[in-house]
Amino acid sequence: MRQLWVGTLWGALSWGFAQGADQTLLRIEEALRTGNIPQLATFLAPQVEIYLRDKTRIYSSTQARFVLQEFFRENPPRTFTLLHKGRSEDMVYAIGSYVSERGRWDVSFFTRFENGRYLIEQLRFEPVEN
Numbered sequence: 849m850r851q852l853w854v855g856t857l858w859g860a861l862s863w864g865f866a867q868g869a870d871q872t873l874l875r876i877e878e879a880l881r882t883g884n885i886p887q888l889a890t891f892l893a894p895q896v897e898i899y900l901r902d903k904t905r906i907y908s909s910t911q912a913r914f915v916l917q918e919f920f921r922e923n924p925p926r927t928f929t930l931l932h933k934g935r936s937e938d939m940v941y942a943i944g945s946y947v948s949e950r951g952r953w954d955v956s957f958f959t960r961f962e963n964g965r966y967l968i969e970q971l972r973f974e975p976v977e978n
Contacts, residue, residue, distance in 0.1 A: 869940045872959060872966040873933055880946060880955065881928035883920040889913045891959065893967035900973045912971075919973065923948035928955070940966050945976075952976040 872891065879888035892909040900919060907915060926947045933942040938961040946953040953973045959966040 868961075869935055869966060872940060873930065873942055876942070876957065876959075876968070877928060877930050877944065880944065881925060883925045885913060885917045885920065888916060891966065891968045893960070893962070893969045896968060897970040898973075899971070916971075923950050923953075946973065952978075 875887065876891055878884070879891075889909065889912075892912050894909055895906055896909060896912040897904060897906050898912055898915055900915065923946075926949065928944055928946045930942050930944045932944075933940070935941075939958060940961075941956065941958045943954065943956045946955045953975055955974075956970075956972045957968050958970040959968050
C-alpha cells in the first residue's frame with residue numbers, strides 16, 4: 849500500500865511540474881509575441897544572461913527589464929512562434945522565431961525551476977540574415 853501511495857504522490861508531483869512548465873512556456877511565448885515586458889519580467893531570474901546585438905551580458909532582473917523594453921521599443925513584435933521546446937530535470941527551454949517590422953530573430957530561452965517556479969536564466973536574440 850505504501851508503494852502505491854508513493855507512486856501516486858510521485859505521479860501527481862511530476863504532473864504538477866509538467867503543467868507548471870507548459871503554463872510557463874505559454875506565458876513566456878505570449879509575452880514575447882506581444883512585447884509585454886511586465887509579464888515577461890515575472891519570469892526573469894535574479895541574474896539573467898542576455899545575448900543581444902552580438903554581445904552577451906549578465907544583468908540583474910531590473911536591468912534586464914530595461915534592456916528588453918528598449919529592444920521591444922526598437923523592434924515592436926509582429927509575431928513570435930515557438931518552434932521547439934524541451935525539458936530536462938529542472939530545466940525548461942524553447943526556441944522560437946521573433947518577427948518585427950525591422951527584422952527577424954531566432955530566440956531561445958532557458959529556465960530553471962527555483963522556489964516553486966520556472967525562471968529565465970538565459971535569453972538569446974540572434975538576428976537572422978535574409
